[in-house]
Amino acid sequence: MTGGDPAGVAHLYVHLPFCASRCGYCAFVVEVGREDARDAYLDAVLAELERERAVLGALDTVYLGGGTPTLMGAERLSRLLGAIAPMLAPGAEVTVEANPETMDDALAASLAAAGVSRVSLGAQSSRPHLLGILDRRAQPGDAERAVRAVRTAGIPRLSMDLMLAVPGQSAGDLAADLEWVVAQDPDHVSWYELEFKEGSAIARGPHSPPDDELAADLYEQAVEGLEDAGYRWYELANFARPGAECRHSLAYWRARDYLGIGVGAVSTLGGERRRNAPGLDRYIAALPGGEEPPRTREAVDADTRRRERWMLGTRLDEPLDVAWAGDPDNPEALVVLEDRGLIERRDGTVLLTRRGRLLQNAVMQQIMDFA
Ligand SMILES: C[S@@+](CC[C@H](N)C(=O)[O-])C[C@H]1O[C@@H](n2cnc3c(N)ncnc32)[C@H](O)[C@@H]1O
Ligand code: SF4
Known part of the structure; x- marks a missing residue:
């Protein structure tokens, strides 16, 4: 490892891949029907955490994602969170992703007791016909019950995931x-x-995505509706009550270093990107023996870092510092985009306007030459 934060990495992601079934749109690293391996997997994750511990400073954020982390069950999650607890900075944000049908009062209480400060609930929609197209197991009533369980347990923050541009929406x-x-x-x-990811079941038909115009209209409708309800549109797909922004995701968008552990997990550490391979059995076999998990490593060169900083940083509603991000490929495009009201430039920063944010991808294609 070279460079990096001398105080140590402050952001930890743990991938918990088990799912009861695979939703047709999902291309994440997921294991279905392997609940038998959960204990061995937890041991392996704890071994990887121990192996990598030296790169960590006091943790500002922890994110247990999946997969369906809640399928690990209360006891295993408590063991994992107990191992992480001594590494947390005061006031750390600790998020657990949850599928609505897996959350109940007992699990929520146990997460609260283990120090979880935030639950991210994958609701996706309240419309049964859309939930059907998405192959979701949970009905809206399950999400409503899960919300009540999280609130009753006193977990301070609740986030909900929804989906737009679903076929037929x-x-x-x-x-x-x-x-x-x-x-x-x-x-x-x-x-x-909704992204039609290559290789996912939904990409093979029979449904097709809505046309671009309808997708753009649905997006604008979602943005306006949530803003009217008092949420800040702080990232292209993310909205928060004041002060409830996801600090873990902000670290990604601000291109901070983070450690990812578990199958398929990605880390960015001091100019190096590491990707743990998918494949539960190989991961489980490697770690308890003290071996490195199967993974690839690549250097994040200056050019890649510059493009990532631009691409991620312009997703936020905060100005991008050009001296920090690096020069754009097409500085002349900035003048044109400013004239068209898509960006604002001030004191060496670039900020996308409201209309620019709705068109961020097209705006960025003008500013940078993506391969
Ligand atoms: C990987 S999932 C894990 C959380 C949980 N298992 C669930 O399904 O809610 C995290 C979020 O990614 C989003 N997601 C997954 N696949 C997606 C896709 N193909 N397009 C858009 N969003 C997707 C969903 O909103 C989901 O809530
Ligand atoms: S439950 Fe979540 S992680 Fe699992 S397959 Fe569905 S979308 Fe993917």
Whole structure:
């Protein structure tokens, strides 16, 4: 490792890959029908954490993602969180992703007792026909029960994930989702556009994504609706009550170093990107014996870092410091984009305007030459 933060890495991601079934749109590293391996996997994750511990400073954020972390069950999650607890900085943000049908009062209470400060609930929609297209197991009632469980347990922050541009989704469906999610009163909402990932079941048909114009309209409708309800549109797909922004995700968008452990987990450490290989059995076999998990390593060269800083930094509603990010490939495009009202430039920073943010991808294609 070269460079990096001398005080140590402050952000930890742990991948917990078990799922009851694979949703048709999902291309994440997921293991279905392997619950038998959860104990061995936890041991391996704890071994990897121990191996990598030297790179960590006091942790500002921890994120247990998946997969379905809640399928690990209360006891294993408590063991994992107990091992992490001594590494936390005061006031650290500790998030656990949860699928609604897996959350109940007992699990929520045990997460609260283990120091979880934030639950991110994958609701996706309140519309049963859209949940069907997405192959989701949970119905809206499950999400509502999960919200109550998290609140009753006193976990300070709740985030909900929703999906837009789902095949067949109308403006009316989106309005219903908006009304429903606002009624649940989460502190934070992530509203992702459904991606038809290569190799996923949904990409093989029979559904096709809505056309670009409808997708753009649905996105704008979601942004306006959540802003009207008092959420800050602080990142292209993320909305927060004041002060409830996800600090862990902010670290990614601000291109900070982070350590990822578990199968398929990615780390960025001092100019190096490491990717743990998928494949549960090889991971489990390697770690308890003290071996490095199967992984690839690549240097993040200056050019890649510059592009990433621009691409990620312009997702936020905060100005990008050009001296920090590096020069844009096409500085002349900045003048044109400013004239068209898509960006603002001030004191060496670039900030996308509201219209620029709605078109961020197209704006960035002008500024940078992506391969
Ligand atoms: C990897 S999932 C893990 C959380 C949990 N298992 C769940 O399904 O809610 C995290 C979030 O990624 C989003 N996601 C997954 N696949 C996606 C896709 N193809 N397009 C857009 N968002 C996706 C979903 O909103 C999901 O809530
Ligand atoms: S979307 Fe979530 S529940 Fe569905 S397969 Fe992916 S990780 Fe598992």
